Amino acid sequence: EVQLVQSGAEVKKPGATVKISCKVSGYTFTDYYMHWVQQAPGKGLEWMGLVDPEDGETIYAEKFQGRVTITADTSTDTAYMELSSLRSEDTAVYYCATLPSHWGQGTLVTVSS
């Protein structure tokens, strides 16, 4: 069974950096890109970017370029998403996903002073 298990909820102050993890099991980590998706409260889904675990190459959405870093650690089958210079608008649930098929459970990040 494919599973993507994300790290727990985070509370951060404006200007800080958050790093979320996504540990996978049930498939070969390097076979699929890993994506990250943002969902602000009451809003829709927004694609943030992806990493190819095979070689570490990344592609980011223009909206997040410069603030987001997505990485993959093949020794632990874990992907990471780091978002810097946090502001209140970054308060959201963040999902990892092997689009289009499998999704993590989501991680709530709250940005508040």
Added chain:
Amino acid sequence: EIVLTQSPGTLSLSPGERATLSCRASQSVSSSYLAWYQQKPGQAPRLLIYGASSRATGIPDRFSGSGSGTDFTLTISRLEPEDFAVYYCQQYGSSRYSFGQGTKLEIK
């Protein structure tokens, strides 16, 4: 970047009725790499349709997808109470993926 526009924003129907949801792309979606998801409150999205028309594992046959190029449709033939949710389309045919803004299917 391909922009996906879903319509309508909200669809009010009764159980047993047919639902038709639209997703229009700003440019052609390569190889019909278009997916549909269902999302209920507090849950991660659930894949319904991939490749524009292929049902994902375990998805009832009342869900069907069609279309190509820039126009795609999700049809739910006879609505069940559990089908009332938000639906998103998503394209994965370009290097930068994108989602539509969603259609809320509500009980009339």
